[in-house]
Amino acid sequence: MPANQRSPESSRWYVLGAGAMGCLWATALQSHLRRPSATALIVRDEAAVANYPGEITIEGFAGDVQRFQIPAFSSLALAQARSPVQNLVLSCKAQDAESALAGIAPCLSDTSRIVLLQNGIRVQQTLTLHRPPGSVFCLSTSHGAWIKFPYHVVHAGQGNAWLGLLPPANTAAATSALTQLIGELPASDMHISIDHDMASRLWLKFAVNCAINALTVFYNCQNGELLSNPHAKNHLQALCREISELTDAIPECPVLPDLWQHVQQVATATRHNYSSTLQDIQRKRPTEIEHLNGWLCELAGRHHLPCPLNDTLLNHVRQRQTSHF
Incomplete structure (x- = not known):
């Protein structure tokens, strides 16, 4: 189904991991998509949901401050409800990525798209083995961000980002999938480009x-x-x-x-x-x-x-x- 015909539920972007990069990309997605609750955070547990202030604050490198109201859910609550997660940015730490993804496995389908933000390359190689071909994307970024307070992030350095598949696939289907995906991501604000040689x-x-x-x-x-x-x-x-x-x-x-x-x-x-x-x-x-x-x-x-x-x-x-x- 074309992106502009999807239901709000199926077109929502979930960001699993509320660290500096997770918060930065959640707010960038929310700003880009311009729909109420277009983005949601997935946090560890109900205690983390209870401690979440209901909004994320981004302090720009120019000193400007913006606040974004973004809902948050626990992995367990989503898994128990089997809430469909069609679009996921996995932004937790590399050592937590496999268990985090397993925690919401009941929410994922073969058509779910997963964008990995982890440092390193080992976890990307591992996770792509367990998902259908062309459903796992890698996002490599040079943006700088750090947490000033919980859910208050300083965007300390404007960088670039590159989106690609691992293993690389320079085919018509891969190009189509990447082109469709980048159209839903904040490509302009976050300077995202497609890279067909993601391994390098x-x-x-x-x-x-x-x-x-x-x-x-x-x-x-x-x-x-x-x-x-x-x-x-x-x-x-x-x-x-x-x-x-x-x-x-x-x-x-x-x-x-x-x-x-x-x-x-x-x-x-x-x-x-x-x-x-x-x-x-x-x-x-x-x-x-x-x-x-x-x-x-x-x-x-x-x-x-x-x-x-x-x-x-x-x-x-x-x-x-x-x-x-």
């Missing part, structure tokens, strides 16, 4: 996150300080060199562009942002480090490749996490 895009984002995220925990700083602090900059450059050597040697990794140059661009564009890993450490929550530097070190070990800088940073973040629990 995700590997590059993975490499950038491996370079930036753990290092912001090590120096306890915003992204931009990795470049303005001379010692941190030297550390970052050395880390990029090691990551590039690893990705060049790992057979499953596609050829990537110059990582140091790309990392400098991302750190500059998101200079006022706190990486998601540092935000998790500050909020005493589990991080995605096992899906970033942890997985890189695992891949390096499989191929007998040394990775001392990544290994040191991985252990540093693990120790910081352990001290919370």
Whole structure:
């Protein structure tokens, strides 16, 4: 059924995960779709629903503040009611993605479209195996956002976003599915483009996150300080060199562009942002480090490749996490 003929229920977009990116994309969708309750949040449980203030506040990088009234439901309530979820943005942490999706499995059909926002690439590869071909999309973004208060998010850096399929499928059907989907997403406001080589895009984002995220925990700083602090900059450059050597040697990794140059661009564009890993450490929550530097070190070990800088940073973040629990 064409998008403009769908019922409000079937055309609603659900965003599972109310972190910084989940809130940012929920409000962007609501602003774009311009329908009452066009977007809804899916949160952990009824306690989270009870604590939800009924609206999300977005503080723009220009200092403007907007508030969006968006309903919230628990995964359990939706699953018990078998409420249909035809359009889903999965924005929870990588380590929670599989269980989160399983929690709303009764709501999903073979025609449900799922857009993945997770860092890394391992979880994307896993989730696409369990869904019908062409129903799982990946969204890679360079937007910067961090949580100032619960459900109050600072959009700290205007970035871009790329939408594609994994595994890539440059066919007429894939192009049609991507074109239809991007028409329903806030393509203009969030600068979304279609990418037919999503694997390369995700590997590059993975490499950038491996370079930036753990290092912001090590120096306890915003992204931009990795470049303005001379010692941190030297550390970052050395880390990029090691990551590039690893990705060049790992057979499953596609050829990537110059990582140091790309990392400098991302750190500059998101200079006022706190990486998601540092935000998790500050909020005493589990991080995605096992899906970033942890997985890189695992891949390096499989191929007998040394990775001392990544290994040191991985252990540093693990120790910081352990001290919370």
